[in-house]
Amino acid sequence: MTNSINKSLYIHIPFCEHLCPYCDFTKLFYLPKFSKPYLESLFKEIDSYKLSDLETIYIGGGTPTSLSDEEFESLLKKVSPLLKIGGEFTCEANVENLTKEKLSLMASYSVNRLSIGIQSTHDERLAEIGRFHSFKKAQEVIQLACEIGFKNINVDLMYGFPNQNIDEVISDVKNIIALNTEHVSIYSLIVSPGTLFFNKNIKEQNSDESRRFYDTILSLMREAGFERYEISNFSKPGYESRHNLVYWHNQEYCGVGLGASGYLNNVRYTNTKSLKKYLQGQYIDEKEELTPQLLEEDYLLTHLRLKDGFSLDEYRELFHVKFDEKYSKLISSLNKNKYAIITPKSFYLTDDGLMIMDAILLDFYKLL
Template sequence: MPPKSKWNNLDQMPRNPKIKSLYVHIPFCAHLCHYCDFTKMLYRLEEADRYLQRLFFEIDSYHIQDLETIYVGGGTPTSLNHNQLKSLIEKLSPLLKDGGEFSVEANIENASQEKLRILKQHGVNRLSFGVQSFQPRLLRHMNRLHDEGQTNIAISQAKECGFTNISVDLIYDLPTQNDADLIDDIQKAIALDVPHISTYSLSIHHATVYGIRGYLEADSDESRRHYDIILSMLRAAGYTRYEVSNFAKPGYMGRHNLTYWNNEQYYGVGLGASGYVKNRRYTNTKNFRKYLEGSTISEQEEVTITDQETYFLMLKLRLQQGFSDSEYRHMFKQSFTAKYPQAINLLLQRGLLHHRKNRWYATDEGLMLLDQVLLTLLKEH
């Protein structure tokens, strides 16, 4: 349902609502990838300077302090030049309390050793590299400019700079990708010896080059087969799947993304960024000119108790840890089993849901059919 009164400007947003996470969007890229649907634009020096000035004003408007996680994404944060990158990290570092997680996305082709040093020296302690694939023809097809050798160098340089918490992203279900490509990509990602690997099935969006060219997403059976290959290989290599798409060595789960999956509130700043504050989900304008002129929030929705429950189930069941009976009761003032007895019984019988030690989990099969699990639950009420 629409909110009774909207936050048209930043000064209308509640101050210091004890939010512990911040997402910062940097929309600039050195080039545009054929699959990417995020808010992005080509890097230009003067536009980036103006953007950072406006971004810093937005950050100041929230009076943020004592954060537990910061995540800088894009776009390509490392497309900024040295001075811009340094000023950005210096702006953000004081907002993070001791022991917090400070993540920055990096592209292989422009994450120079000097930029990595800047990040490390000014408080960044986690890097997420967009590797996507090691196959030359697939990288060309995606309009990615790096190669396997550059990936190996970038990861080595990050380690030399003192980074130990490093993640790499891979995409599967790519056009023309075969099983041998996928297996090779996973083997080479494992060989990088990084503690976190994320794998994402390709989604085709109509406004991207892939969408315009009419490429189709992999069918569900093919995608499931690919996912099973990934799951088997990463588990054998010592990675734990803690969320559908994310695998980590012990102690290296992505703390910021757990904010989203645990349905916790967070700030989102920058062009097209989304946030969740005081039971409202909001999205900033994606219009660069309007953003620079001071128009910030373009969309928002009041999150009702029904919405909260939908988000809770949808996000918590993505996690390997699921949720406890007491968590559900604390949030919604009733028993999970009392509210959904028929749906729960059906999902247990079909092997999609599991209950152990007072916690509810989606099974391996249930994780692959989460939409069906959620629909079965919500249809009961």
């Protein structure tokens, strides 16, 4: 991996002040005895790549804002010079530790996009899912961020909680719209093995209920002027996440930090999830060189999430095959059932198709 990289960088900060019972990300309790050596090792890993003039930088986690102000500033100081002028620099934050000091540090080190985990606008629900903020606090933090000058803010919302009814979903979406942010990510609760929710036998919503909730969410968001440009992401015009579009366009990027993954020089890699190994500089755990078949699978997996799907010309250039000919039978069946649309230039899934994207992908994979 010696070529210089000037596209995108993902940085994983695994620390959190509390561990949420539904979370299956790579995360650790924040403790200074771990965070200090972690940042030292992270900086060495960053230096091991030739990074410059990056179009996008994304600091995610975990909770980047759980770092102390001093640690947080050292991280921003390290990566900010790698961003090109006009680049997008996003930092994730939790409401409970997004202080005025952290916001000011971000503004002075060129962070120009915030992604804030709100998850619910109902305080009882927030307590139930192990979040330690109130919706009022979330409103105050967004107000403060706007006063400091942030003009590109994403908020995360979840739905599909146990015993949630449609009225709660409607009021969540309306409350989120009233925050007037530029971008909203909306995810349904997934109960993954190994989480506390899984051990407590908490069940995900059934698919009919989930569909009813999602249809309501879609129409409320569209009425408010948001476009769903990706299966779970809504933006006002011109505020799509440039960094995430790199993933969804299946383009290469560098990922650093505990458990982070990256895609460089036709190789997908995943970093170790062991803090011990990471601190010893044993960063990469797994590497996979992409065969033409894996590349095609990944291309479909990423592009079908997008409202615009993909260009048929690009598909032919990349895979030396005409998509509409190779998959003609499947395409006409999807088209007949209103799950997908093919035009002379592109192929994309409809709202109905996006709801069953996993099944559609499997049908394509069988024909690869």
